Amino acid sequence: xxxxxxxxxxxxxxxxxxxxxxxxxxxxxxxxxxxxxxxxxxxxxxxxxxxxxxxxxxxxxxxxxxxxxxxxxxxxxxxxxxxxxxxxxxxxxxxxxxxxxxxxxxxxxxxxxxxxxxxxxxxxxxxxxxxxxxxxxxxxxxxxxxxxxxxxxxxxxxxxxxxxxxxxxxxxxxxxxxxxxxxxxxxxxxxxxxxxxxxxxxxxxxxxxxxxxxxxxxxxxxxxxxxxxxxxxxxxxxxxxxxxxxxxxxxxxxxxxxxxxxxxxxxxxxxxxxxxxxxxxxxxxxxxxxxxxxxxxxxxxxxxxxxxxxxxxxxxxxxxxxxxxxxxxxxxxxxxxxxxxxxxxxxxxxxxxxxxxxxxxxxxxxxxxxxxxxxxxxxxxxxxxxxxxxxxxxxxxxxxxxxxxxxxxxxxxxxxxxxxxxxxxxxxxxxxxxxxxxxxxxxxxxxxxxxxxxxxxxxxxxxxxxxxxxxxxxxxxxxxxxxxxxxxxxxxxxxxxxxxxxxxxxxxxxxxxxxxxxxxxxxxxxxxxxxxxxxxxxxxxxxxxxxxxxxxxxxxxxx
Numbered sequence: 001x002x003x004x005x006x007x008x009x010x011x012x013x014x015x016x017x018x019x020x021x022x023x024x025x026x027x028x029x030x031x032x033x034x035x036x037x038x039x040x041x042x043x044x045x046x047x048x049x050x051x052x053x054x055x056x057x058x059x060x061x062x063x064x065x066x067x068x069x070x071x072x073x074x075x076x077x078x079x080x081x082x083x084x085x086x087x088x089x090x091x092x093x094x095x096x097x098x099x100x101x102x103x104x105x106x107x108x109x110x111x112x113x114x115x116x117x118x119x120x121x122x123x124x125x126x127x128x129x130x131x132x133x134x135x136x137x138x139x140x141x142x143x144x145x146x147x148x149x150x151x152x153x154x155x156x157x158x159x160x161x162x163x164x165x166x167x168x169x170x171x172x173x174x175x176x177x178x179x180x181x182x183x184x185x186x187x188x189x190x191x192x193x194x195x196x197x198x199x200x201x202x203x204x205x206x207x208x209x210x211x212x213x214x215x216x217x218x219x220x221x222x223x224x225x226x227x228x229x230x231x232x233x234x235x236x237x238x239x240x241x242x243x244x245x246x247x248x249x250x251x252x253x254x255x256x257x258x259x260x261x262x263x264x265x266x267x268x269x270x271x272x273x274x275x276x277x278x279x280x281x282x283x284x285x286x287x288x289x290x291x292x293x294x295x296x297x298x299x300x301x302x303x304x305x306x307x308x309x310x311x312x313x314x315x316x317x318x319x320x321x322x323x324x325x326x327x328x329x330x331x332x333x334x335x336x337x338x339x340x341x342x343x344x345x346x347x348x349x350x351x352x353x354x355x356x357x358x359x360x361x362x363x364x365x366x367x368x369x370x371x372x373x374x375x376x377x378x379x380x381x382x383x384x385x386x387x388x389x390x391x392x393x394x395x396x397x398x399x400x401x402x403x404x405x406x407x408x409x410x411x412x413x414x415x416x417x418x419x420x421x422x423x424x425x426x427x428x429x430x431x432x433x434x435x436x437x438x439x440x441x442x443x444x445x446x447x448x449x450x451x452x453x454x455x456x457x458x459x460x461x462x463x464x465x466x467x468x469x470x471x472x473x474x475x476x477x478x479x480x481x482x483x484x485x486x487x488x489x490x491x492x493x494x495x496x497x498x499x500x501x502x503x504x505x506x507x508x509x510x511x512x513x514x515x516x517x518x519x520x521x522x523x524x525x526x527x528x529x530x531x532x533x534x535x536x537x538x539x540x541x542x543x544x545x546x547x548x549x550x551x552x553x554x555x556x557x558x559x
């Protein structure tokens with residue numbers, strides 16, 4: 001798993017395992033850089049703790065294209081400088097100064113290059129420093145350096161060579177005579193030193209614990225927290241509440257990493273396996289009771305009238321049958337939402353997500369605060385009601401017409417309530433806003449991936465939005481679907497309730513992006529166009545994975 005995948009998993013789920021893995025990977029880099037600068041193992045451990053605590057605090061803000069090695073190195077540099085400044089005002093100042101003064105011999109061995117290395121690294125520009133870190137601190141090949149920096153292998157070689165030469169010039173100014181080959185050899189052999197045993201666990205635990213202490217989120221019981229970890233991933237807006245503003249289109253599940261989803265799905269399957277065992281046990285009890293009843297009936301037929309015990313057993317068998325039928329028709333999710341507190345929490349997540357999606361509409365039509373809250377309540381209740389409908393659709397294996405009738409009734413009821421809340425004129429804008437959600441979300445999410453400054457990105461996103469709006473209507477018309485058909489896959493519950501409908505939803509989304517691609521060539525740069533194809537592929541991949549996970553959670557246990 002890549003560093004950024006671990007970082008996203010930690011940011012999304014507060015996963016201690018993911019953060020510990022990151023610490024294990026990068027601690028030696030941080031500790032070595034800190035030790036070279038502060039010249040004290042104890043202070044180096046302190047700096048390491050500070051760096052990873054900062055990583056935990058800022059995990060959600062680190063851009064996907066950030067080279068984590070370079071980020072950690074710079075934060076280590078700043079933290080080490082802060083420690084040195086602090087210690088300089090105390091008795092440790094003399095000790096540090098003495099240790100530094102002993103390293104002024106001009107011979108070119110590691111003991112004399114080491115204290116100057118980070119100062120020399122700091123003098124490099126960011127690109128050269130990153131190239132050097134990837135090559136000799138991360139031990140990447142030149143091809144790997146090039147891939148990380150987005151340049152060719154030859155360009156990576158030139159940057160590394162230039163960076164080493166600048167290090168040599170810096171050392172020369174301090175009367176340390178070392179050739180570039182010697183510097184490369186010394187870096188390769190000594191730049192990374194093993195951190196003390198046990199430090200990784202201490203750093204990871206303390207960093208995450210410290211982050212938790214700073215969080216303003218109210219702690220809930222462990223059982224409810226674990227329950228919501230699973231249910232927050234189940235439907236249309238759980239991941240929106242974690243900070244995304246789209247639904248299963250690229251960014252929504254970048255935040256909710258697919259590998260993390262698979263792990264959650266695995267846990268849910270284990271839960272369902274346990275429930276299936278319960279069904280089997282009920283069946284076994286039923287069979288045993290049935291045999292007892294049959295034996296008693298045979299005995300009574302030969303000897304005497306039916307006894308009260310037989311009637312009691314018959315009643316128990318009927319109860320077992322009812323329990324089995326009820327258990328087999330409900331979903332794993334319904335077992336969670338049967339808990340009023342868990343259901344309330346889940347609904348609040350949906351409300352937060354829909355608030356983010358429809359914020360633009362509320363501002364456009366100037367809804368009052370009470371109106372806005374009521375709108376968000378209606379949308380959240382609509383989701384919760386449709387979760388139960390998905391289970392019904394999966395249990396009954398409904399066809400397209402049946403699904404349209406069931407979900408259409410829900411949508412009609414929602415529309416009537418929203419019209420009553422906002423009035424006819426605003427309701428027309430609501431319908432238009434909902435109809436264009438897939439275009440709005442796609443353009444807004446892809447804007448962050450575009451090249452150029454803020455103004456350029458905004459202009460390109462504006463043109464992209466218009467193209468997507470036009471092409472979405474063309475796609476629906478070509479498929480014989482109404483103009484208000486919801487193209488955001490995870491907002492159209494038919495897609496979850498039926499595999500065939502889900503595939504149709506994915507085909508429609510793919511068709512939209514395919515039709516828009518040639519027109520976007522007039523708006524986007526070559527680099528943007530390549531990124532858009534990545535965006536498109538990821539959107540389809542993540543949405544398909546979301547369908548599978550949601551169907552598993554909402555499917556009847558009896559299935």
